[in-house]
Amino acid sequence: MQIVHTLTDLRAALAGRGKPAFVPTMGNLHDGHLALVELARPRGDLTVASIFVNRLQFLPHEDFDSYPRTLERDCERLRAAGCDLVFAPSERDLYPEPQTFKVQPDPALADILEGQFRPGFFTGVATVVLKLFAAVFGTTGGGVAAFGKKDYQQQLIIRRLVEQFMLPVEILVGETQRAEDGLALSSRNAYLSEAERAEAVQLSLALRALARDALAAAEGLPTQAAALEQRAMQALAARGWQVDYLTVRRRIDLQPPRPGDGSGALVVLGAARLGRTRLIDNLEI
Numbered sequence: 001m002q003i004v005h006t007l008t009d010l011r012a013a014l015a016g017r018g019k020p021a022f023v024p025t026m027g028n029l030h031d032g033h034l035a036l037v038e039l040a041r042p043r044g045d046l047t048v049a050s051i052f053v054n055r056l057q058f059l060p061h062e063d064f065d066s067y068p069r070t071l072e073r074d075c076e077r078l079r080a081a082g083c084d085l086v087f088a089p090s091e092r093d094l095y096p097e098p099q100t101f102k103v104q105p106d107p108a109l110a111d112i113l114e115g116q117f118r119p120g121f122f123t124g125v126a127t128v129v130l131k132l133f134a135a136v137f138g139t140t141g142g143g144v145a146a147f148g149k150k151d152y153q154q155q156l157i158i159r160r161l162v163e164q165f166m167l168p169v170e171i172l173v174g175e176t177q178r179a180e181d182g183l184a185l186s187s188r189n190a191y192l193s194e195a196e197r198a199e200a201v202q203l204s205l206a207l208r209a210l211a212r213d214a215l216a217a218a219e220g221l222p223t224q225a226a227a228l229e230q231r232a233m234q235a236l237a238a239r240g241w242q243v244d245y246l247t248v249r250r251r252i253d254l255q256p257p258r259p260g261d262g263s264g265a266l267v268v269l270g271a272a273r274l275g276r277t278r279l280i281d282n283l284e285i
């Protein structure tokens, strides 16, 4: 497995190797990332992962500085998973000059949920993903790229990005990988204390309960959703969580359910903070 840090070295390593299957990450890899490598690998001629903590998608008070950077261990895990090439640029390699052109995703999709609580987040994500796609696919005539369903809104926005900019990239979406108790794997789980780790599964349990309530409401869901969400948020807050949202939405556009939406059209999504750790999760109904 080759590890490169600059665009020039990346392009040289890609030359003549066919279509890449690409997995973008921010590092501190866990089995969720490796499942994406597994998903992508058979779909390309060579498997490429990127490791880059993208300042542009963090608010000033967020954890950009403390985000775990574990390049050596990440590369060992990627090598074992059959990855061929790792692109780990420095900030100066990926942003050789201040980024004055940015991708502004549709506010109807990007300014709600995660975008409401992390303003500018999806501009940062879409901008860096477009840059990474240009780096990896710019000289290879396209390929596939894999993203996780854990970041549900992110994968929707990236699919729109690809459609609207007509990028020659097929997006694969991998299922959320979970710990034995049901907690979604996440790099940020490393911030949890032992007691918080035991409590953390309650976010996915709250989503399951909300999904059950939404199913039981059946046709009444569009009018009952707000009350069900309120009750779910109060129950989690009573356990000591600071809840940003627990909500039932349409899978297709993350808008509230409308009359006629069958349960297969819906997803429940949540974000909440336990101590200093902000966790997100979701469940397709």
Ligand SMILES: Nc1ncnc2c1ncn2[C@@H]1O[C@H](COP(=O)(O)OP(=O)(O)OP(=O)(O)O)[C@@H](O)[C@H]1O
Residues within 6 Å of the ligand: 024, 025, 026, 027, 031, 032, 033, 035, 036, 146, 147, 148, 149, 150, 151, 174, 175, 176, 177, 178, 184, 185, 186, 187, 188, 189
């Ligand atoms: N549990 C998981 N299952 C499947 N895919 C995942 C999981 N967690 C993250 N991913 C995916 O891995 C890719 C890289 O994500 P990232 O490096 O931000 O990891 P993360 O664990 O989500 O980190 P963070 O805690 O910062 O959100 C994204 O496409 C993300 O959706």
Ligand SMILES: CC(C)(CO)[C@@H](O)C(=O)[O-]
Residues within 6 Å of the ligand: 024, 025, 026, 052, 054, 057, 125, 128, 129, 151, 154
């Ligand atoms: C897609 C991504 C690598 C862009 O920085 C990041 O948002 C992530 O890891 O999910």
Ligand code: BAL
Residues within 6 Å of the ligand: 026, 057, 151
């Ligand atoms: N997994 C999404 C990246 C972030 O939270 O910044």
